Amino acid sequence: MAPTSSTQVVESLFAALVANDVTGANALLADDVAWLNTGLPTVRGRGVRRILAALPKLRVRFDAVDHVITHQIDGSVRFDRRDTLSWGPFSTTFFVSGTFEVRDGKVRRWDDRYRMGEVLGGLFRRR
Numbered sequence: 480m481a482p483t484s485s486t487q488v489v490e491s492l493f494a495a496l497v498a499n500d501v502t503g504a505n506a507l508l509a510d511d512v513a514w515l516n517t518g519l520p521t522v523r524g525r526g527v528r529r530i531l532a533a534l535p536k537l538r539v540r541f542d543a544v545d546h547v548i549t550h551q552i553d554g555s556v557r558f559d560r561r562d563t564l565s566w567g568p569f570s571t572t573f574f575v576s577g578t579f580e581v582r583d584g585k586v587r588r589w590d591d592r593y594r595m596g597e598v599l600g601g602l603f604r605r606r
Contacts, residue, residue: 482507485581486548489556492586493543499535501528509585516591527589540565543575555580562593573597 482488488507495503505528514522514530522530534541546560558577563570573593580588 482584484550485554485556485579486550488581488584488586489548489558489577489579493546493558493560496531496541497543499541501532501535504531507584507586509582509587512586512589514589514591517593518595538566551578564598571598571600 482491492504492507495501495507508527511524512527514527516522540563542563542565543560544563546558548556548558551557556579558579560575560577561572562575563572565571574597575591575593577592578588578590579586
């Protein structure tokens with residue numbers, strides 16, 4: 480069943496990402512999606528799809544936990560969460576505040592904000 484609200488679209492996107500369901504995640508992205516990440520260049524359209532397709536091939540594992548998702552007055556969706564990225568013996572967990580613009584059941588803009596120091600510092604913490 481297709482998601483019916485902007486919040487459900489974002490929840491479904493992240494459920495697909497956690498499950499490594501690249502096809503399911505891509506189905507929720509607009510053709511011209513813009514993905515913004517703190518301190519990194521904006522990635523658009525096919526570039527986003529290439530990144531998402533590469534993660535499982537590189538055996539990068541992703542999880543998002545302790546999340547709070549809210550629909551904003553302007554129609555955007557705010558999704559605050561703790562992301563964990565793992566690759567081989569390396570893993571980092573960091574806080575992310577994401578804002579999503581959803582139109583016609585597709586994410587058009589995905590803006591993740593986080594502290595790069597927290598991301599990098601997590602790689603060097605003993606588990």
